[in-house]
Amino acid sequence: MALAIAGERSGVGKTTVTLALLAALQRRGLQVQSFKVGPDYIDPMFHTQVTGRACRNLDPVLTSEAYVQQCFARHVAGVDCALVEGVMGLFDGATGSEDCASTAHIARLLNIPVLLVLDCSRLSRSVAAIAHGYRSFDPRIQLAGVVLNRVGSDRHLELLQSALEPLNLPILGVLRRQAEITIPDRHLGLVPTGELDQFNSLIDRLADLGETCFDWPQLLPLLDAPPPQPSEPLVGQEQNLFPGPQVRIAVARDRAFNFYYADNLDCLEQLGAELVSWSPLSDPHLPVDVQGLYLGGGFPEVFAEQLADNASGRDGVRRAIQAGLPTYAECGGLMYLCQQIQGFDQQSWPMVGILPTTAVMGGRLTLGYRRAIAQQNSSLIAAGTTVCGHEFHRSTLTETTPQPLFQTWRYDPSSQEAPSLEGWRSQQVHASYLHLHWGSRPELAARFVRSCTQFQQPIAKFQ
Template identity: 65%
Template structure:
């Protein structure tokens, strides 16, 4: 069996509990531990993978599909000894707030796995039973296997909480006291990524100790042992949930991977390889040129605004990218990648740094957070889309462009189709650049088009 770690609401400690569980499990077991993250998050999965040594897989039915979520979970949990998924927001909080679509509860139902519910016990005692009872009965289709009591203040506080929960016959699977010794620093888009944290090994060591001492392992381990999920997931018809690639050109794609560019879905990287495209990592911060003999460029999201000075200082790399794009190299850039291709980036301190200068606009950081699922309708052909294509993606950024394209790439709608947003994105040369992050899992035709474009254009490039 597997579990999903859920919170009664955001901010109750889902990530801390999940990391403590993974770290303790890794310390006590040599077996494979597969983790998952509900939703479009990039940073939490980095911490999962740092601990487990395996790529964390995102489970998002909006960016992909319900069938894809089931197939992905089955594929990656089937050869692991333990499988753990970290939820998103509160247990029943979905994409719109009006229903639980894309919520932790939605994923729990799809996978038929039990929920471990984290309760914030600060400033409450007997009322904790009413909260737990409400979550347990709100949707009878959800099995809550037990609770983890977080922010418990004292032995007396724990005694009161335990007495209150006794009548519910709901196992207490863990108790975390109020503590400030373990703090993972964050900034404007969430936790600071693992590659930037020199103190991470010691933090993980403390998390492992916390996990070893705060969980009831006799109750937890039987829940954690991965097994073949319910028949609804493993039935023969579901073998078609992950579309098989239809083209297999042997080409090389340069992928920007360093402290500035680290937001990539593990499934997307796998799909490139499954389709015969070799991803060649390179660093726009430290490498002076693109890798040799590449036929396409891939810039994911990340924090180019934080490393704008370093990116600007590497003029050779910027010139190398500019020459390749001007020569017609197919390029896919999302969010942080789009910012790097702009004329300049202006950071939070209002300092401005030159970038690649392919897109005639400035990416300027601000206080406003743009966040949410988007249905993007293609207004232009690009290496990724054809006019009229409708794809699902996700926006998450605090920058805005000072100039927009006079021929925008996308018209945007929210998850609710009646919500519309300003058209955005750029198509220039053979560049597809947008703030919208895309998961290729259930939209494989996009990746096929990009790889085919890279393969067909390579013979025309003269760098």
């Protein structure tokens, strides 16, 4: 029923292998549900475009082990097969010192086999030592076989096969060096699907690759196992935590803002919210009669000039927020609410101006899980509440607020790093660099929906 696609390390081709498998399975007419281990947003966009089904993140740090199992069981029900794309190397976890939230951890939780992708571009006989080490390192892992990626020639393949033969470990795929199949990247990873003009042709080439490069007689039986059954309802799925009137919430959805967990949007809809897509890049005003605004992450720095050019859109957002519109702004959304964004080229562009600070792009990457305690009430969270989130950005703010939203610590319990203060609350705005997953914390979504129902100003007034 399901298979986890893991790598021996980052950059070995997990995403290419996963997309080739997904595209080939789709071409065979199968219904495929995909998952992504960890907090990533961009790989799930590619999965969703290939399968036509929302990819689900499996992250026990942002949610819980029980939620990971329940989410997986619920979303594989009724499909033909499922693929779980891993994160980093197979055993690399959230802290680096243990494998919590690693691909291996998720494979154990779900009791599914692992397909290990090996980068063979600079290997011959040593490939056997790597494969043997990964198979023996944790006997709880069901290593179904390997995919040999970036194989240079027939002779190279013969050497790899000869080295692996004594291990009796199936070679389930062989991918030659595919210079023509490349997905462009930039400062935060792959370029999202919405910015790739030739994406459909790319998927066609990946499907061709998938059909010809994998050992389907051995692979398909691995995907035929019966699906697990959810032991309990998903938290928030079977209970209406706020049975109030329906509210309309504008969700920023365009090339600048597209980092959303599907489960977060599900939570809002299950609580009675009608989600209305809106583009800060091109729409001159907010949708009519909305009572809340959700500004997800993305790449506002890449589209800062276009965001600045949409002056009426920025002005409408500012006036609505000043009138009390509940607003949840996450990472890129926080940047949009600043006075300006200063790009990598040092040029500055005006933004909404609700937060009295400038987001400045730099070379330093801020990355990692965070434990956070809310320091004050907001439209999303109550003071004193503890959450786990994830940061991933290359911008910093020129000013700090005297009343920060969060006190944060690195997730690693062994870290001696001092806590930091982060996040802004202004009017009914909750703005933070922390990405939060609400799947196991539906009370956060319920609080935001409740805040939205209390906004009674006619939004047309701010258009």
